Amino acid sequence: MLLHLVKKDLILAKRYLLFMLIFAVLGPLFIYNRLGFASGSFASFLITVLFIEYILFNMVSMHEDKYKGSALLCTTPHTRNSVIQAKYLFILVIFIASFLLYNLAVAIGTTSGMSKLSIYNIGISLLIIAVFFGILIPIQTRFGYEKTKYIFFILIFLTPFTLPAIIELVLSTGIQVHFELPVSQAMKAWIPFVIAFLIGGASMLISIRIFAKQNL
Template identity: 50%
Template sequence: MLFSLVKKDLLLAKKYLMFMTIFSFVSPLLIASRSSFSDTGFVSLLITVLLTEYILYISISSLEDKSKGAALLCTTPYKRNGVIKAKYLLILIIFMCCFILYTILTYLGISPNIQQMSITKIGTIMLVLSIFFGILIPVQVKFGYEKTKYIGFIIVFLTPFVLPNLIKWYTSSNLSINFTISLSQNIYGWIPFVLSLIIGYISMQVSIRIYSKKDL
């Protein structure tokens, strides 16, 4: 049933899917070619995923808002918690698709700046997404699309300009944060994934609680 709801969302965004697929494939190359620091793959994938996720998510939210889709779904056998879970599942599926496209780029060898990333870096990207959408989705569920659409827009579209500068500042300032954890390197690499899942789960439960009490 969840996949049926995700399929519904993808059908709503079908006119954007081809463009966003091309964008997700080309964007890492463009960003990497303009980056002036070493870890271009990480930055290019993070920015690409964040933009792709947000554009598709906000496009679907806009169409649902115009068509009163939330109210109509409540007249169907779909439960409210299923509607919310489908939103989070959609975010995960889009992330996986973007990662697959990036992996294809690494094997094609089109750019030396596009290289395979470690589990920790992939998890870090997923963690950033979990924090961003973990805040955005409950806020949007609470206050509605119209009142929140510009918040994410400003944050996401400032990211390509702000994030590279933040990374440059961090790498040039010689700051270091050291944690002493008695774990193997393999387990340590999966910590961002675990944190992202925890944040996503908490956010989803908050969204479900808000949505269950909302008058549609």
């Protein structure tokens, strides 16, 4: 059931899907060459995946708002819970696809110095995505697409200007934060994934409760 809803979202976003797939490969290469600092690979992937996730999710939300898609879906065998769950699964599917295409970009740009991401950096990227959409989806579910689209549009398009500056500032100041946990180094690398899924799960439950009370 959920996969059918994700497929529906991909069809709704098909106008930009091919462009986003190309951008998932070329975007990191372009951004990395523009950044020019030690964490450029991580920053280039994060900026790229944020853009791709937001543009595709925004396109789906726009179509659903225009044609009352959520209300129509609730007249089908799909439950209200599955409609919300599919939104989060859609975000995860796009993240995985973007990561796989990033590795293709690394293979293409081996001479540029761009490198593969560590497990920890992948987890941090997923965590940031989880926080962003963990806030966006419940707010959009509560207030609707039209009332919220400009807020998140401004935030996402400020990212290429603010994120590299923040990363570079942290690197230049030498700030390091260490948390001593009673787990192995290998386990520590997976902690961002656990936090990301906890945030995503909590956000999904909130969105489900909001959506369940709405009069469609």
